[in-house]
Amino acid sequence: MTLRLATWNVNSLTARLPRVLGWIEEHQPDVLCMQETKQSDQTFPVGAFAELGYESVHHGDGRWNGVAILSRVGLVEATKGFASAEDQFGCRIVAATCGGIRVHSVYVPNGRSLDHEQYRFKLAWLARLASYLEETCDPGDDVAVCGDFNIAPDDRDVWDPAAFVGATHVSDPERQALGALFDWGLEDLFRRHHAEGGVFSWWDYRAGDFHQGRGMRIDLVLATRSLAARSVRAVIDRDARKGKKPSDHAPVVVDLA
DNA sequence: ATGGTTGCGAAGCAA
Numbered sequence: 001m002t003l004r005l006a007t008w009n010v011n012s013l014t015a016r017l018p019r020v021l022g023w024i025e026e027h028q029p030d031v032l033c034m035q036e037t038k039q040s041d042q043t044f045p046v047g048a049f050a051e052l053g054y055e056s057v058h059h060g061d062g063r064w065n066g067v068a069i070l071s072r073v074g075l076v077e078a079t080k081g082f083a084s085a086e087d088q089f090g091c092r093i094v095a096a097t098c099g100g101i102r103v104h105s106v107y108v109p110n111g112r113s114l115d116h117e118q119y120r121f122k123l124a125w126l127a128r129l130a131s132y133l134e135e136t137c138d139p140g141d142d143v144a145v146c147g148d149f150n151i152a153p154d155d156r157d158v159w160d161p162a163a164f165v166g167a168t169h170v171s172d173p174e175r176q177a178l179g180a181l182f183d184w185g186l187e188d189l190f191r192r193h194h195a196e197g198g199v200f201s202w203w204d205y206r207a208g209d210f211h212q213g214r215g216m217r218i219d220l221v222l223a224t225r226s227l228a229a230r231s232v233r234a235v236i237d238r239d240a241r242k243g244k245k246p247s248d249h250a251p252v253v254v255d256l257a
Numbered sequence: 258a259t260g261g262t263t264g265c266g267a268a269g270c271a272a
Contacts, residue, residue, distance in 0.1 A: 011263075011264075011272085012263090012264055012265080014264090014265090015263085015264065015265090036272090038264075038265075063265070063266095064265095064271075110271080110272060112271085112272085150272095204261080204262080204272085205261080205262040205263050205272090206260075206261030206262045206263085207258090207260070207261040207262085208261085209261085209262095245263090248262090248263075248272080
């Protein structure tokens with residue numbers, strides 16, 4: 001069975017709902033992971049997605065963060081957060097089994113700068129993600145971890161490596177944390193299909209960065225070996241970054257055979 | 258260009 005899996009940091013689902021609905025109708029994802037909904041579970045528009053044929057799960061506190069999964073191939077065994085009593089990690093991960101795949105929608109904290117406490121929080125969150133996957137999943141199963149990682153995997157994924165020396169998103173500890181996920185058994189599906197650099201998923205709103213090509217590839221679809229073997233196409237829809245009131249992120253779309 | 262923009266919420270923070 002073919003399956004289209006996508007991830008998109010929508011930067012406020014309240015502000016973006018018309019665009020998101022239009023994008024879904026045009027691109028027909030079977031599963032869509034979203035981040036930064038900035039909504040509560042009460043305000044999340046379950047009905048609007050149901051009208052398009054999608055079941056959904058949302059995990060949000062209403063103001064910051066907020067993650068969701070939409071699926072039209074079934075959505076069962078949903079879990080919010082790291083599935084334990086802890087809640088100091090914020091509303092940054094939600095998981096569900098969709099079409100036989102254990103899907104995770106993740107919003108990795110923005111580290112801000114290497115000397116900021118949010119950077120240490122980011123590394124702690126990534127370590128918790130690794131332990132959570134180890135506890136709840138088997139790399140031999142069909143597992144996908146999709147979302148805004150706020151990490152550029154390598155220097156091909158930033159517009160100018162020289163501009164990022166000493167900056168967050170590219171530091172060794174961040175890339176090592178991502179490497180731990182690769183070592184566990186996940187693969188970056190966009191990179192599986194594209195060796196070239198300069199393909200980005202995020203551009204700052206300011207200073208015309210999108211039109212100047214100053215972006216980063218920080219939104220990723222990671223998947224275990226069994227899913228990677230089914231991957232036939234991976235693209236970043238930069239058209240979705242154009243026009244009026246775009247998110248600052250573009251969706252990543254993967255087709256599985 | 259230590260600039261610039263957007264979202265939330267009603268000033269300043271987060272990104």
